[in-house]
Amino acid sequence: MKKSKYLLSSFVLASLMLLSCGNKEEKASENSNADIPVSREMIAELTSPPNVPTPVGARKAKKLIVEMEILEKEGEMTDGVKYMYWTFGGTVPGSFIRTRVGDEVEFHLQNHPDNKLPHNIDLHAVTGTGGGAESSFVSPGHEKIFSFKTLNPGLYVYHCATAPVGMHIANGMYGLILVEPEGGLPHVDKEYYIMQGDFYTKGANGERGLQPFDMQKAVDENADYVVFNGKVGALTGDNALTAKVGETVRLFVGNGGPSLVSSFHVIGEIFDKVHIEGGEMINENVQTTLIPAGGAAMIEFRVDVPGTFILVDHSIFRAFNKGALGMLKVEGEPNKTIYSGEISEGIYLPEGPGIQNMPTTDEIVASEIPAKSFEEQMEFGKQAYMQTCFACHQAEGQGIPNAFPPLAKSDYLNADVDRAIGIVLNGLTGEITVNGNKYNSVMTRQMLSTDEVANVLTYVYNSWGNSKKVVTKAMVEKVKNN
Numbered sequence: 001m002k003k004s005k006y007l008l009s010s011f012v013l014a015s016l017m018l019l020s021c022g023n024k025e026e027k028a029s030e031n032s033n034a035d036i037p038v039s040r041e042m043i044a045e046l047t048s049p050p051n052v053p054t055p056v057g058a059r060k061a062k063k064l065i066v067e068m069e070i071l072e073k074e075g076e077m078t079d080g081v082k083y084m085y086w087t088f089g090g091t092v093p094g095s096f097i098r099t100r101v102g103d104e105v106e107f108h109l110q111n112h113p114d115n116k117l118p119h120n121i122d123l124h125a126v127t128g129t130g131g132g133a134e135s136s137f138v139s140p141g142h143e144k145i146f147s148f149k150t151l152n153p154g155l156y157v158y159h160c161a162t163a164p165v166g167m168h169i170a171n172g173m174y175g176l177i178l179v180e181p182e183g184g185l186p187h188v189d190k191e192y193y194i195m196q197g198d199f200y201t202k203g204a205n206g207e208r209g210l211q212p213f214d215m216q217k218a219v220d221e222n223a224d225y226v227v228f229n230g231k232v233g234a235l236t237g238d239n240a241l242t243a244k245v246g247e248t249v250r251l252f253v254g255n256g257g258p259s260l261v262s263s264f265h266v267i268g269e270i271f272d273k274v275h276i277e278g279g280e281m282i283n284e285n286v287q288t289t290l291i292p293a294g295g296a297a298m299i300e301f302r303v304d305v306p307g308t309f310i311l312v313d314h315s316i317f318r319a320f321n322k323g324a325l326g327m328l329k330v331e332g333e334p335n336k337t338i339y340s341g342e343i344s345e346g347i348y349l350p351e352g353p354g355i356q357n358m359p360t361t362d363e364i365v366a367s368e369i370p371a372k373s374f375e376e377q378m379e380f381g382k383q384a385y386m387q388t389c390f391a392c393h394q395a396e397g398q399g400i401p402n403a404f405p406p407l408a409k410s411d412y413l414n415a416d417v418d419r420a421i422g423i424v425l426n427g428l429t430g431e432i433t434v435n436g437n438k439y440n441s442v443m444t445r446q447m448l449s450t451d452e453v454a455n456v457l458t459y460v461y462n463s464w465g466n467s468k469k470v471v472t473k474a475m476v477e478k479v480k481n482n
């Protein structure tokens with residue numbers, strides 16, 4: 001049984017080999033890049049993210065000396081949250097290594113004497129046992145040297161592979177090594193280095209202080225932080241990537257993991273080309289590319305219009321709640337044909353006669369029957385609440401953590417009735433603090449009549465432990481006319 005299967009597969013294989021051209025047959029048996037001669041010795045330029053070293057261009061293959069220092073050092077995950085990172089070269093991700101095919105890389109792995117642990121390195125660009133891990137296991141205060149020849153062009157992850165491997169990677173021990181093809185990659189105007197990683201801390205997301213690694217959360221793949229370049233905000237605000245309209249951009253994007261795969265996406269931009277999984281195959285016109293843990297992609301696009309383009313893991317709670325968010329700021333002249341921006345806002349009424357202007361609050365139709373008593377105010381107010389407010393603030397006014405503030409026992413609400421009336425009438429955008437927690441969301445202006453505003457606020461103030469104020473139509477009108 002086994003034998004006939006073997007014979008059959010040999011037959012299929014032989015036919016395939018006969019069909020394929022001689023060139024491919026050769027490539028399958030040996031990698032001719034192993035024969036590329038090297039001329040001279042050269043010290044590799046290493047860079048910290050998001051920067052990358054100078055392209056190889058037309059340079060010949062060389063003996064390339066890489067000196068990589070391992071540093072265990074404290075850093076900031078986000079405001080007030082410290083983390084003990086383990087790093088290649090002092091950064092997460094580690095220093096970018098840029099080689100060309102045929103280079104003979106002499107790798108010097110140095111473990112700083114102040115470090116507490118032994119480490120090593122597994123480079124996915126290495127053809128050989130452990131990707132170098134076995135030859136590079138090095139104790140604090142020591143250096144290990146090994147060498148390898150780059151046989152396959154592509155973008156590769158490197159990482160520590162010392163037990164417990166998952167923990168070393170989770171603490172930030174990963175980076176990228178690029179092997180350029182003969183003659184180099186095509187010219188682009190800007191190149192950047194980005195790497196996603198998931199982090200697991202004893203405290204919940206945002207809990208202050210020095211946060212130790214949490215092994216159980218890591219095993220469960222229940223990340224507290226999912227970030228680009230080692231921390232929340234590494235690529236936002238003043239740290240944003242930049243480009244000018246008309247420039248071509250290449251992103252070297254890796255995923256260190258240890259566990260989560262990345263659905264990498266840039267909001268408002270389409271990838272012209274993606275070297276999928278960092279290899280030779282190019283996909284064109286891509287919206288989101290999947291980057292496996294321990295994998296990478298080369299992404300290229302031309303920026304055509306100005307604006308801030310948001311880099312995300314499109315597993316979207318990771319972006320907006322766990323940190324996987326970066327920015328590319330593009331300056332230059334707008335092109336209204338490619339993107340107009342907002343042209344106008346009208347009101348949309350499916351049954352109506354057509355597009356009308358937004359009504360002012362005075363024009364909003366008053367509820368048909370005004371409430372005649374406190375009990376009716378509560379009843380009508382509850383109806384309005386369940387139609388208008390419930391989706392965000394929830395049935396018991398408890399809100400949604402990190403998204404929408406609570407109305408129950410709310411210090412913000414109870415402190416100022418006029419302010420509350422104003423928010424229902426005009427909406428609210430920006431950061432506020434409610435019961436000690438910060439919220440930064442958008443509440444749009446609500447289409448409620450003066451009566452309805454009075455009723456809904458009376459209902460809210462007289463529910464869930466609030467201050468039992470009664471809001472009248474006159475109070476709402478006073479705020480409206482201020």
Ligand code: CU
Pocket residue numbers: 086118119120160161162168173
């Ligand atoms: Cu390590």
